[in-house]
Amino acid sequence: MAVRALGRPAVRHRLVTGAWQRVHLRVLVTHSGPLSPPQTRWAAVLHAGADAVLSHATAAELGGLQGFPSRTIHVSVPNAHQAPAVPGVRVHRRRGLGADGILPAVRPHRMRIEHALLDMASTATSEDAARAVLAAGVQQRLTTAARLRAVLDRLVRVRWRRLISETLADVEGGSHSLPELRFVRALRAASIPLPDRQVARQRASGRWYLDAHWEHARLTVEIDGTGHLDPRTWLADLARGNELTLAGDRVLRFPSFAVRDHPDDVVAHIALALTSPLTNTIMTTRGQVAATAATYTLNRVI
Known part of the structure; x- marks a missing residue:
């Protein structure tokens, strides 16, 4: 395009004198300074050729x-x-690159967050890495599991579909x-009934969510x-744990590395808690406490 507009000698002169710079084989930049991130992305898309769009981690970010x-x-x-390989750019070839998966209103075009x-x-380089990115996308409220599943069902070829x-x-x-x-995978492997997850609790200290709860x-x-090692977070965790204990719950806490490196130990503790005679005692005690509280209230009224 530059050659057609200015002629080959004029373009060559600008490159030789350093007024312009060649970023990729077919991509020139009309200044001599460093490229900004948007310019770098534009250069990558132009290098990849017609119908190229930003995708994967770049589009997600x-x-x-x-x-x-x-x-x-x-x-x-x-x-x-086909696009020649260049440092810093990875070109993915894929079938079924339909318009429904592209954000047309942004420039350069990029894939929608679900795609x-x-x-x-x-x-991803590992199963855990694949799981992590899907969980993060939903946790950060960029999309929902339902919308991801709807796109997954339309795609023909997907590695690790199951x-x-x-996930x-x-x-x-x-x-x-x-x-x-x-944690859920470890429970399934041990045939332990799955808990309710992200259970909302409203207490004096505010509203929060329990990671896992067996009612x-x-x-x-x-x-x-x-992140729970931060002193303020740690103190808040202690306060919430105390409130749960005072309300009649038992609370087990595990660091994330224990779930990763010692899942059998974690599962063993949970299995013991679920099968302990204390579980039945707690349920009986709850009924006794409720009856005692009702009697006390009645006596106060009388």
């Missing part, structure tokens, strides 16, 4: 995803297209982080990541 930065710019093109997240999951489908089912059930997903056993399990 632009769509708001946090915690999964990528130094590589990811671009997707229709399956028949970007599923692409990241299907090209894994992704199972979405767990996310729908309330598992919103990788440690919580690992029949009055058992609550909290899975603590590194």
Whole structure:
């Protein structure tokens, strides 16, 4: 385009003198300074050719995803297209790159968040990495498990389809982080009944959500990541745990690394709590306490 507009000698002169710079084989920049992030992304899309769109981690980050930065710019093109390999750019060829998966109102065009997240999951380097990105997308309120599943059902070829489908089912059930997903997998492997997840509780200190709760056993399990080491978070955790205990619940806390590295120990503690005679005692005691409270109230009225 530059050659057609100015002629080859004029373009060559600008490149030789350093007024312009060549970023990729077919991409020139009309200044000599460093490229801004938007210019770098534009250059990658132009290099990939017609119908190229930003995808995978690049599109997801632009769509708001946090915690999964990528130094590589990811671009997707229709399956028949070819683009030379260049440093810092990864070109993905895929079938069925339909318009419904592209955000047409942004420039350069990029994949919608659901497609970007599923692409990241299907090209992840491990099963845990695939699970983590799906959970994060929902936890950060960028999309929902239902919308991800609707897109997944329309895609023809997806690596780890079963894994992704199972992860979405767990996310729908309330598992919103990788440690919580690992926790559910460990429970399933041990044939332990799954708890209710992200159970809302309203107490004097405010509203919060329990990671896992077995109501029949009055058992609550909290899975603590590194963020819970912050003193203010730790104190808030203690206060919530005390309120739950005073309300009649038992509370077990596990660090996320224990769920990852020692799932058998975690499961053993939970199995013991669920099968302990104390569970039946708690249920009986709850009825006795309720009866005693009613009698006390009646006597006060009389």
